[in-house]
Structure formats: structure tokens, C-alpha cells
Amino acid sequence: MTSIFTARLxxxxxxxxxxxxxLAHEEFNLIADTPEGPLSVHFDSQWAGGLRDLFPHLLEQMRRQGLAAQAGIFCVALRETGQAVGDIGTKGQPSAAGEQEIGYGFNPAHWGQGYATEAxxxxxxxxxxxxxxKVVTAQTAQSNRAxxxxxxxxxxxxxGQSWDEEDGDLTVWSKSKH
Incomplete structure (x- = not known):
């Protein structure tokens, strides 16, 4: 899995x-190897809020499979500063009908700047x-207008609509390939 570059991310x-x-630190730095060269990335305490609870299980699964990185899940960082501002990725494998669900979350300090739309x-x-x-799907909490x-x-x-124990009422979204 390779990095994905946008104008700002x-x-x-x-x-x-x-x-x-x-899992070991609230804040940390690491050097990420990218096709454009090494990038020093700073992770503050807000990074990966929604994913954090899944990390122990995900890490165990990745180690068991001998993976250095999880396919389809990304840390979103600013290209200019290396600040980690969120996470984004696929949820599971595509369905037999070719539907792939995505999810995303961004640090509150970086909301309203277009990073989610760009990513x-x-x-x-x-x-x-x-x-x-064939189709990309997503679900949003009905209370999350942004x-x-x-x-x-x-x-x-x-x-359509759905419901989740954590977020309550959800709106289901889709975007077809054509």
C-alpha cells in the first residue's frame, strides 16, 4: 500500500x-517514508480518536498476518508541516456486489478547513x-452536519438510514462509479 498525495495532504x-x-504515548513523532522522501510526522493527543479503541486488536491482527501496514487505512497528515490531522479508510472488504464502505475522522482542531473533503x-x-x-458507501451521524x-x-x-449504538441515527450515503 502506498501513500496518496493531494495538494495539501x-x-x-x-x-x-x-x-x-x-498506544504508548499521547504525543509522538515518527519519520514516514513516502515516494517524495522522508516526512517527519507529529501525532498529537487528538489523533485517531475514533480508531484508538480498535488499535490493540488491529495491531495483533497485523502482527499475526506479518503486515507492516494495514491495507486501506490511512493516517492523514499535512504535507507542509507533517502534522497528523485525522484518519480515513475502508471498512472491511468490498461486498460481492462491489460496494466498499469508507469512514473518516479528523482532529477537532482541524475541522472546517476542507481537509476531510480533500482526503x-x-x-x-x-x-x-x-x-x-462499483459503489463507495459511507454512514454519517445525523447530528454531524459537517x-x-x-x-x-x-x-x-x-x-437510506441506519442506527449505531455509539452515534445513534445514521444517514447512509453512496456514490456510484459512473
Missing amino acids: VLLPLSCEMIEKR VSALVQQLVAQPEI SERVLEKLAFTRT
């Missing part, structure tokens, strides 16, 4: 090293370039 594959350091757009472009992916705006700007359409 780099999406770095989530590595064992990132997870290990997050989701880059991930969706990568996904729809894969022949087996997350809904990200998907609206990227031409996702509302396709």
Missing part, C-alpha cells in the same frame, strides 16, 4: 509503528479506479 498507510507509538475525494478516486469497486457536507460536496447521495 498525504495519506500514509496506517503502520504498526504508528499504532505502537499511539475523502482522494480515497474515493483511488477506490473507483479499482475494477471490482460530515454530511463533505459527502454532499463529493456528489454522494443519501440512500
